[in-house]
Amino acid sequence: MAAVTALPVSLSARFKGSFAYFTVKDRLPQILTKTIDTLHRHKNEFFEEYGEKGVEAEKRAISFLSKLRNELQTDKPVTPLEDELPDAALWNQYLEYQRNLSDGNGEPSWFQSPWLFVECYMYRRIHAALAQNPPIGSFDVFKEGKAQNFFESQEAIIALCTYFQELLKNIKDLDEKQLQGELFKLLQVSLWGNKCDLSFSAGEKSSQKSSPLQCLEDMVPYIIVNDMEKLWSLLINAKKRNTDKCNVRVDIILDNAGFELVSDLVLTDFLLSSKLADEIHFHGKSIPWYVSDTTKSDFNWTIKQLQSANHMWMSRCGINWEGNLKKGVWVYQDHMFWTLPHIYSSMAEVAPDLYADLQRSNLLLFKGDLNYRKLTGDRKWEYTVPFHQALNKFHPAPLCSLRTLKSDTQVGLKPGQGEQIQASEPEWMVSGKYGIVQFDATP
Numbered sequence: 369m370a371a372v373t374a375l376p377v378s379l380s381a382r383f384k385g386s387f388a389y390f391t392v393k394d395r396l397p398q399i400l401t402k403t404i405d406t407l408h409r410h411k412n413e414f415f416e417e418y419g420e421k422g423v424e425a426e427k428r429a430i431s432f433l434s435k436l437r438n439e440l441q442t443d444k445p446v447t448p449l450e451d452e453l454p455d456a457a458l459w460n461q462y463l464e465y466q467r468n469l470s471d472g473n474g475e476p477s478w479f480q481s482p483w484l485f486v487e488c489y490m491y492r493r494i495h496a497a498l499a500q501n502p503p504i505g506s507f508d509v510f511k512e513g514k515a516q517n518f519f520e521s522q523e524a525i526i527a528l529c530t531y532f533q534e535l536l537k538n539i540k541d542l543d544e545k546q547l548q549g550e551l552f553k554l555l556q557v558s559l560w561g562n563k564c565d566l567s568f569s570a571g572e573k574s575s576q577k578s579s580p581l582q583c584l585e586d587m588v589p590y591i592i593v594n595d596m597e598k599l600w601s602l603l604i605n606a607k608k609r610n611t612d613k614c615n616v617r618v619d620i621i622l623d624n625a626g627f628e629l630v631s632d633l634v635l636t637d638f639l640l641s642s643k644l645a646d647e648i649h650f651h652g653k654s655i656p657w658y659v660s661d662t663t664k665s666d667f668n669w670t671i672k673q674l675q676s677a678n679h680m681w682m683s684r685c686g687i688n689w690e691g692n693l694k695k696g697v698w699v700y701q702d703h704m705f706w707t708l709p710h711i712y713s714s715m716a717e718v719a720p721d722l723y724a725d726l727q728r729s730n731l732l733l734f735k736g737d738l739n740y741r742k743l744t745g746d747r748k749w750e751y752t753v754p755f756h757q758a759l760n761k762f763h764p765a766p767l768c769s770l771r772t773l774k775s776d777t778q779v780g781l782k783p784g785q786g787e788q789i790q791a792s793e794p795e796w797m798v799s800g801k802y803g804i805v806q807f808d809a810t811p
């Protein structure tokens with residue numbers, strides 16, 4: 369009989385001094401405080417739009433959020449959701465599951481439970497604070513920050529769009545080697561684009577300032593797992609096998625809006641334009657999430673901004689991308705599973721429809737740190753554990769994580785590799801300076 373190996377423990381704030389501990393202790397309350405400030409600042413706007421009712425809704429949302437911050441900071445039990453939003457029952461079932469896991473060690477709570485669970489729960493409660501308070505129910509408290517990130521990355525966006533439009537001019541004449549070179553460049557831009565997330569900096573500015581293409585070479589040593597060659601093989605082989613009947617579909621599970629999203633759109637446009645893929649499916653969040661994550665409204669807003677930009681190549685990108693959506697070769701999808709606390713190894717059970725949909729893809733690109741945490745279960749893995757093992761049977765299709773390290777979990781390293789980086793850079797797992805392009809194709 370095969371030995372059943374126990375899974376390592378979940379990351380949690382109960383490990384004092386860990387990154388999870390500092391996040392729950394400092395960063396999450398800061399994010400709540402900023403959220404409250406944002407609502408305060410929009411008070412007049414709510415009044416102008418909805419009169420007294422708007423102001424009352426704002427007050428109720430603020431008091432709900434202050435209560436939440438207090439619960440967090442005093443390590444109160446995590447309470448069932450009391451709203452009637454469509455995912456509430458699934459959340460409450462998951463809370464029950466956590467209760468059973470804690471095995472008489474007390475109720476699930478902010479500093480005792482798995483970090484991933486309580487962090488997701490905070491964003492879900494922020495959503496409830498607004499959703500339960502019409503008429504401001506659909507106000508996205510993180511919208512301003514996402515838009516600001518986009519505007520502050522303007523120069524980098526211009527540089528990227530210009531590079532890409534120049535590339536399109538002679539893309540048909542590129543030989544395989546050149547095509548591979550361009551794919552690798554755009555993969556790296558999309559990888560490093562993941563530095564620009566706003567929950568990491570507790571909502572402080574984090575935009576792409578310099579030209580995103582210039583220093584790629586210098587950053588190669590910081591890609592500590594680099595499976596770009598494997599990605600290339602998969603794509604080029606699929607292209608060669610491709611017949612009219614069988615489209616190559618690539619899915620990208622998006623992360624942050626702002627510069628990162630533009631880098632993802634350029635990468636996926638390249639896949640279409642080079643005919644490495646015929647169809648791209650984008651997966652975004654159905655509610656505001658982890659400060660900077662992309663919602664449908666961010667996705668459409670970004671394309672509109674590009675279209676109407678006062679720069680020829682930026683607007684060309686925007687126009688083409690709107691066209692891709694109209695033609696149906698780009699498809700935007702969302703599913704509530706992406707904003708549940710569940711790790712991806714439970715997708716087949718919790719969201720069988722989504723799992724079945726992903727199975728129709730030739731390649732899944734998972735962007736960012738949170739997706740990596742959910743792929744690998746957010747556990748204290750040994751660095752050398754194979755990625756496939758950490759995925760714990762999650763395997764709808766060949767998949768690849770493009771992620772800069774911003775939480776202390778990493779698998780698939782060579783023996784001694786993690787220890788060696790640790791010796792010279794104790795913050796390597798949480799600084800965003802290192803990245804991975806980590807691929808798994810084994811069914």
Ligand SMILES: O=P(O)(O)OC[C@@]1(O)O[C@H](CO)[C@@H](O)[C@@H]1O
Nearest residue numbers: 565567568736737738739774775
């Ligand atoms: O998924 P992303 O945008 O790359 O990163 C999300 C993130 O900033 O949020 C968490 C910290 O609160 C960490 O998991 C991670 O660093």
Ligand SMILES: [Mn+2]
Nearest residue numbers: 565623624658
């Ligand atoms: Mn994010």
